[in-house]
Amino acid sequence: MSDKPVNKGPHDLGGEAAGLIDTTDHGMLFWEKQANALRSVLSRAGIVKVDELRRAAEGLEQYGKLAYFEVTTSALRVLLLEKGLVTEAELEAKMAEIRRRFDVPDEMESPIKQKAKR
């Protein structure tokens, strides 16, 4: 192998030194279930293919830093924009609307609200 791998994807880890793997089952958060359902529906409808999702995921700059459902959802975002099914402006507007929905007094200090404020 050369010192500087050419065109080696971030997913192609075989043979590299591995750190500890967190094998704890964290379950699925509510948004993860929703995002997963959306991906499943779009796949079954033939709108996105698993190969396209992999290609989009492996092209993400943040691939190694994102959690699993963040990767798949980011990949879905790339494909929907690419295929012209949504626009960046529409996504931004919808996300802003949803953030406002969470912006209510919250004595429990919802982690969702804290994250949205960052």
Added chain:
Amino acid sequence: MTGAGADISAMRSSYAQAPGHRFNVGDRVAVKSVFPPGHRRTPWYIRGKHGVIERICGAFPNPEELAYGFDGEPAKVLYRVRFTQKHVWPGYQGPGHDVIEMEIFEHWLEPDDRADGDAKP
């Protein structure tokens, strides 16, 4: 487990017909040592390695094309290729008969024409 009278012929198989395949079971092959851009499914660590065709899995739409929204036709023949671990991993400490098998598409393989006549991968 299925019962004694189970109709195993009705069980689904992922095999797809592969007419016109280039390699046969037992053929010695080398994985191409090339590093093109694109959606490539052949892991880096197996490129340039030598193995033997273990089975012909069938012909499947090409994932390198599917990844960019095309239909993946013409289908590509997929093989399961067997490699010895000692060959794949320099310094491998396990038994010499340990193998790794990997499914690789035909266009990533070429005949293993090493002149030394070494039958072992």
